[in-house]
Amino acid sequence: MQSRALLGMQAHPVCVEVHLANGLPSFTLVGLAETEVKEARERVRSAIQNTGLEFPGNKRITVNLAPADLPKDSGRFDLPIALGILAASGQLDTRKLNGYEFAGELSLGGELRPIRGALAMSLALPGPDAGAAKPRLVLPEGSAEEAALVPGTEVYRATHLLDVVRQFLPGDTLPETVAGWERLQPSAAHKEAAYPDLSDVKGQAAAKRALEIAAAGGHSVLMVGAPGSGKSMLAQRFAGLLPAMSTEEALQSAAIASLGGRFSLDRWAQRPTCSPHHTASAVALVGGGSPPKPGEISLAHHGVLFLDELPEFPRAALEALREPLESGTITISRAAQRAEFPARFQLIAAMNPCPCGYLGSSLRACRCSPDQVSRYQGKLSGPLLDRIDIHVEVGALAADELINTPPGESTAAIRQRVVAARERAMTRQGSSNHALQGKAIDTQCQLDEAAAKFLNTAAARLGWSGRSIHRCLKVARTVADLAGAQSVQLTHVAEAVQYRRALKAH
Missing domain, CATH: 3.30.230.10 (Ribosomal Protein S5; domain 2)
Structure with a gap:
């Protein structure tokens, strides 16, 4: 048998x-x-x-x-x-x-x-x-x-x-x-996957632009802003910006969901958005147990991993994300067995700029001391922040920006630009811009003299590592793809530099 x-x-x-x-x-x-x-x-x-x-x-x-x-x-x-x-x-x-x-x-x-x-x-x-x-x-x-x-x-x-x-x-x-x-009979649902629409989020043009770039290039994003500024709403609508899943991607994603007991035919070919609570342990995120079972990062394969209140996660859980962000896989090794799970997800993280949440806000004054702000932001290690491609500030909205304001641009309109940019990247190099490694970065992200000088000056002033420079180049390549440009120009690099700024302090 x-x-x-x-x-x-x-x-x-x-x-x-x-x-x-x-x-x-x-x-x-x-x-x-x-x-x-x-x-x-x-x-x-x-x-x-x-x-x-x-x-x-x-x-x-x-x-x-x-x-x-x-x-x-x-x-x-x-x-x-x-x-x-x-x-x-x-x-x-x-x-x-x-x-x-x-x-x-x-x-x-x-x-x-x-x-x-x-x-x-x-x-x-x-x-x-x-x-x-x-x-x-x-x-x-x-x-x-x-x-x-x-x-x-x-x-x-x-x-x-x-x-x-x-x-x-x-x-x-x-x-x-x-x-x-x-x-x-072999059957697969052919209905179009339904996602919440980004037009529900009013204002926040800068954050929406950052999410569009992230979706087009496969980049990870860290959103920093005051409570109630719309970070969670933006993150929950991000999956709708991504291109439709291929049959192979849908099967891989569904197979992992089946292992975790979460698969439903109603969500076939729908990109998952996993949002674990900030009390989740490292094992809950990366997987484990005997026999090994997939964690949240594998359940988010070909989808989105949304970590709200990022500094509140245990340090061990956050540091465990570093390798999967680079490799796209997670290997769980135990004394008697070893299991490998795919984990090619897009990380969308959100945090407040300080413990009270109102540092730099125009609506309320921050009551945190510089030492409290430093300790709070210091919960995120430099190596982890280095691996997040885009850092964007999400400002608080005034009442007149929320009341009687017309809806913003729809998810479908933004997705069209995202799909076109991804097709340019796939035609040119066979992979997303985020996946570029080694010589491929130099080949696809060649800069003219003015753009190279600007990037060198910015990297020196901000104290960037080599990884930060490479990630800035990848983001600039995505910005160029969205603009339909063949080469990376000064304006594309300048916009990419804006997404690598350090967290704001007192």
Whole structure:
């Protein structure tokens, strides 16, 4: 009996072997099974007996989950274990079971319950290039719909153990089609993803421009402003500025959401926006556990990670973001196992300029001392700030700017410019501007004499590191793409420099 175990993003094949022997009645489960898998003995026994099938209670039952060194967790092996016992006792035709893979949790009455990671299982099936026939998946309702999103996959949906058993009974005649057994056709929702509209945010032209540049080049953003200035509203509408997801991106994003138990067909091909609370730990952000599970940065893959109140996050959690921001992946290493998750997200962070929040505000006076401001801003390390491409100030709005003010530019209009700029970058270099590395930065961001002199002067006065200079060049390249310019000019560099200013202090 074939099934699959999840380890990170990988769904490794597992063979469920069942042996019945004479002797003292027992039910032994071996093969590095976690507690929830060992509990399958009671679920399987009850499910078989309560559905009117014969459980070989007078036999010595041994179930082996091979390979033995691969960790197995969750109740996904209930269904293959039950079918293995029924096949070993002669109640099913073992030849008919060939070419199928099974996964599903059983209730005590035999109903099938959804499992995590069904989409990862479907993605892990060997393709037509592997030579062998692609296995057919049998999954519970809810999980089968996920697996059917992968093109070219043959998926069957079952709602009860008896629905599966009827398909593999001995004999040459096929059983009558039952309501609880159905082959699903490859399906993906084609409706356009819906996002909140940026026109809801009034004013804030500078911040909207910064988000447009970030969306066009794949850059990360830090918004600094007083409470209530609109930072959260801007961040929650950022995903709508990004280009539509490709099928491959949608499958990757959905597979990670499935591993975390968050996938919904209603959000198919919709870029995720993950916004963990500032009390989240480093493990909650990067992932962990045994077996390893994805964290918020992986659940935001091909989407947005919004960190509000950035300085309030634990220092360890913030520092854990440094490597994924550069590499786009996160590797979780433990003594017994190692798992790698994708984490190519866009970071949108928001913070107040000081503990009271009104430093530099025109509406209220700041009551913080210089020492308090320094300590508050010092919670963000230099290496982390270095890795955030765009720093923008979000000013507080007066009442006359909010009341009876017409809506701003819509998300759809801005997205058109973003898509055009991204297409220019992809045609020119095959990647977004944020992904440029090494020689590619020099090749794509060549400056004339005036622009180079301006950048050198700004970098010297602001004390930039080499990474800061490179990130400024990437932002300038994006500004040029939005303007439709072939080369990076002085005006583009000047605008990019404005987005690398240090936090304002007393």
